[in-house]
Amino acid sequence: MNQKLKNKTILITGAAGGLGSELSLLCAAEAANTVMLDVDQKGLESTYDSIIEKGLTEPVLYPIDLAAAGPEQFDELVSALESELGGLDGLVHCAARFEGLRPLDQIPPPEWLHQVQVNINASWLLSVSCLPLLRKSDTGSLYFILEDLERVSGAFWGAYGISKHALKALTSQFAEEYTSSGIQVLGINPGPMRTRLRATAFHGEDPGFRQEPAIAAAKIVEFLSGERTPEAVFVDLI
Numbered sequence: 001m002n003q004k005l006k007n008k009t010i011l012i013t014g015a016a017g018g019l020g021s022e023l024s025l026l027c028a029a030e031a032a033n034t035v036m037l038d039v040d041q042k043g044l045e046s047t048y049d050s051i052i053e054k055g056l057t058e059p060v061l062y063p064i065d066l067a068a069a070g071p072e073q074f075d076e077l078v079s080a081l082e083s084e085l086g087g088l089d090g091l092v093h094c095a096a097r098f099e100g101l102r103p104l105d106q107i108p109p110p111e112w113l114h115q116v117q118v119n120i121n122a123s124w125l126l127s128v129s130c131l132p133l134l135r136k137s138d139t140g141s142l143y144f145i146l147e148d149l150e151r152v153s154g155a156f157w158g159a160y161g162i163s164k165h166a167l168k169a170l171t172s173q174f175a176e177e178y179t180s181s182g183i184q185v186l187g188i189n190p191g192p193m194r195t196r197l198r199a200t201a202f203h204g205e206d207p208g209f210r211q212e213p214a215i216a217a218a219k220i221v222e223f224l225s226g227e228r229t230p231e232a233v234f235v236d237l238i
Contacts (some may be wrong), residue, residue, distance in 0.1 A: 004225035005032035008139065009085045011130070012036055013066065013122075014095030016043025019145065019190060022217040023092060024059060025051055030221060033085050034059040037077075038095070039066065060085070066095055066122035067114050074129035081133060088133035090141035090224050093123045093167075101156035112159045119163035124170055131183075140183040141224055144171045146234070148189060168234070175233040186223065186230055190216035191238035 010027045014020035015036035021043070027034040028051045038044050041063045051059055064073060081088050097118035099111055127142060134140035144167055152161035171187035178185055191211065216237050222228035223235075 003031045004221065004227065005030040007031075007033075008089040008224070009033040009035065009081065009087060010090040010092065010224060011081070011088060012092045012094055013126070014038055014093070014145075016040035016047060017094060017096070019213040019217060020092075020094035021047040022212075022214040023094065023220055025054075025056070026214070026217050026221045027224070028056040028059050029054070030225065031057050032224075033057070035062055035081065035085070036060065037062045037064055037066075039064065066118045066126075067097070069122065069125075071125065071129070074126050077126075078129050078133060081130075087136055088130055089137040089139055090143070091127065091130050091134065092141075092143045092145070092220065092224075093126075094145050095119075095122070096145070096160070098160040102158060103156060104158060107158050115159035116163050119160065120166045120170065123167060127174065131178075134183050135181060138182075139224075139226065140181075141186070142174060142178075142183055143186045143188055143220065143223070144168075146171070146187045146189045148191070172233065184223075184230075185233060187234045188216075188220065188223075189234070189236045189238070190220075191236065 005027055010032045012020050012024050012034065015024045016038035020038065024034050024036050024047055036044050036047065036059050044061045044063060048059060048061055062077065095118060097115045123144060134142060146168055147164040149165055149168060152164055168187055171185060175185040219237050223230060
């Protein structure tokens with residue numbers, strides 16, 4: 001078993017999704033204390049079973065709905081991370097909500113609010129809650145999974161496209177404000193991947209022409225472990 005992340009605690013949101021589940025598996029393979037956060041309990045358990053079957057480091061499951069969670073829930077999570085795992089070394093925001101392409105005037109208001117809450121508001125709130133622990137780490141990492149913003153700028157991308165633009169701005173502000181804190185802030189565009197989210201937008205696309213999310217996940221692990229040094233705050237993995 002590899003040991004690149006041994007004794008490191010990594011929190012991954014959207015851990016039941018395509019990229020999040022692969023990243024969780026690879027962090028466990030590198031002996032990290034992997035905390036998997038997602039609203040999809042069955043998806044979390046499926047990834048957990050895969051990790052255990054492979055004999056990797058047992059992860060911690062943290063089922064939570066980012067669309068409904070508030071400061072109290074995140075404070076409870078931070079307290080648990082500190083008391084049970086000794087702190088936090090990395091937070092990777094993989095969670096994303098996307099319900100398909102449609103005109104702005106056809107998006108139900110509750111769905112708009114839901115997407116914005118998951119894709120941007122929760123990312124800010126969870127990051128702020130975790131910053132005290134990340135500051136204490138020698139290798140504090142705060143990563144946001146972005147998009148090809150030119151691609152999601154056009155018509156029909158709705159709240160998803162807008163929130164991804166906002167997430168880049170959030171990443172930039174965190175990076176500037178914490179440049180001397182020791183926390184590595186990155187905005188990562190993994191590129192087109194073979195995931196359920198992409199299939200929702202590109203129905204006619206042959207998924208065989210897109211890379212497996214495990215490829216992007218492996219590169220993110222290299223950043224988390226310090227094996228690979230980013231050249232800038234915003235990184236394209238394509």
